[in-house]
Amino acid sequence: MARALINVPKTAKRGQIIEIKSLISHIMETGFRRTETGQIIPRNILTELLCTYNGAEIFRATMYPAVAANPFVTFFTVAKESGTIVFKWTGDRGFEQTETASITVEG
Amino acid sequence: MQRSKQSRRAVLGGLAGAAVAAIVRVEPASATPAAMKSAIRTVVGEAQIKKGKVHIDVPALVENGNSVALTVQVDSPMSEGDHVKAIHVFNELNPQPNVISAYLGPHAGFAKISTRFRLADTQTIVAIAEMSDGAFWSASADVVVTIPACLEQL
Numbered sequence: 001m002a003r004a005l006i007n008v009p010k011t012a013k014r015g016q017i018i019e020i021k022s023l024i025s026h027i028m029e030t031g032f033r034r035t036e037t038g039q040i041i042p043r044n045i046l047t048e049l050l051c052t053y054n055g056a057e058i059f060r061a062t063m064y065p066a067v068a069a070n071p072f073v074t075f076f077t078v079a080k081e082s083g084t085i086v087f088k089w090t091g092d093r094g095f096e097q098t099e100t101a102s103i104t105v106e107g
Numbered sequence: 108m109q110r111s112k113q114s115r116r117a118v119l120g121g122l123a124g125a126a127v128a129a130i131v132r133v134e135p136a137s138a139t140p141a142a143m144k145s146a147i148r149t150v151v152g153e154a155q156i157k158k159g160k161v162h163i164d165v166p167a168l169v170e171n172g173n174s175v176a177l178t179v180q181v182d183s184p185m186s187e188g189d190h191v192k193a194i195h196v197f198n199e200l201n202p203q204p205n206v207i208s209a210y211l212g213p214h215a216g217f218a219k220i221s222t223r224f225r226l227a228d229t230q231t232i233v234a235i236a237e238m239s240d241g242a243f244w245s246a247s248a249d250v251v252v253t254i255p256a257c258l259e260q261l
Contacts, residue, residue: 017216030225032202058214061222064205066198068174068223068256075209076217 001097002026006087008101012079020059021074022049022087024097030065046071046091054083079105140231143197146204147235150195151243161194161236161246172226172256177206181218181236181244185211191218193237200230213239225256 007021024046031043043065051059058077071089087099147156164178181191190213196206209220218236229252235245 030202053214056214058212060210061220062208062210064203064207066201066203066206066224068225072221072223073207073209074221075211076215076219078214078216080214 002089002095004087004089004097004099006085006099006101008085008103009079010102011104011106014079014081014105014107016079017076018079018103019074019076020051020085021072022051022099023070023072024089025070026089026091026095028065028067028069028071032065044092046089046095048090049073050088050090051075052086052088053077054081058085079103081105140199143199143204143233147195147197147233150208150237151235154241154243156235156243156245158245160244161234163232163234163246163248165232165248165250167248167250169226169250169252171254172228172252173254174223175226175250176221177224177232178219178221179234179236183218183236183238185213185216185218187213188239190215190239191236192239194218194220195235195237196224197233197235198224198226198230199232200228201225202227206232226250226252227255228252 002025004024009018012018026046027044029041029044033041045065046063049061059075061073063071082105085101089097160182162180169175179194183191191211193208193210195208197204198206206224207222211218231247231249233245233247235243237243
């Protein structure tokens with residue numbers, strides 16, 4: 001399990017636009033680097049971040065080797081109803097990780 | 108005399124060989140502006156790309172290309188009928204022309220994404236926004252890099 005940090009406001013007003021930040025520890029090995037003996041270090045990156053809000057997709061990102069190590073991605077969404085926001089990262093070598101945050105929507 | 112000619116030829120041949128080897132080794136590890144154009148065409152298709160609406164926030168001078176903060180914002184009401192469907196970011200000179208593709212919708216409320224990415228050299232970054240009406244808008248930014256990323260040896 002990689003360490004992941006997600007930042008979702010605990011409470012929001014209905015209809016408010018909220019910022020969501022996510023960070024996951026991952027080497028994001030590009031597959032273009034070489035060792036001292038000239039061998040290519042095989043690629044090992046995260047390829048996708050999928051974010052759902054009460055089951056509906058709100059954000060998806062396809063990542064390439066150009067994304068820096070420990071991918072940091074932020075985006076916005078409208079707080080519609082109380083519930084859970086689920087982050088799912090997938091990547092090379094069968095990498096898969098899910099993190100969940102809950103949000104309470106008032107008004 | 109004969110001997111020195113031989114060695115001169117050998118040396119020149121060796122140099123030429125080394126030059127060819129250097130080209131062969133470098134080439135597959137570097138995208139070109141043409142590679143970026145074809146990557147953009149893969150996403151955009153035959154549609155016309157207009158300049159504007161997209162704003163890239165990236166430092167003009169980067170000391171370390173391994174982690175560069177990038178923010179892309181698109182002017183859009185983000186309503187059901189008029190919103191940003193996707194934001195694609197491309198680079199010219201990294202080994203691969205793609206950086207990130209983010210898919211949004213009217214539920215985003217605000218078309219703005221941030222991430223951190225790598226830069227292998229001083230180059231131009233291009234961001235393209237795909238709108239719900241099928242139009243494409245773009246912006247570009249120049250970044251000077253002093254310590255490049257991606258290809259360094261361990």
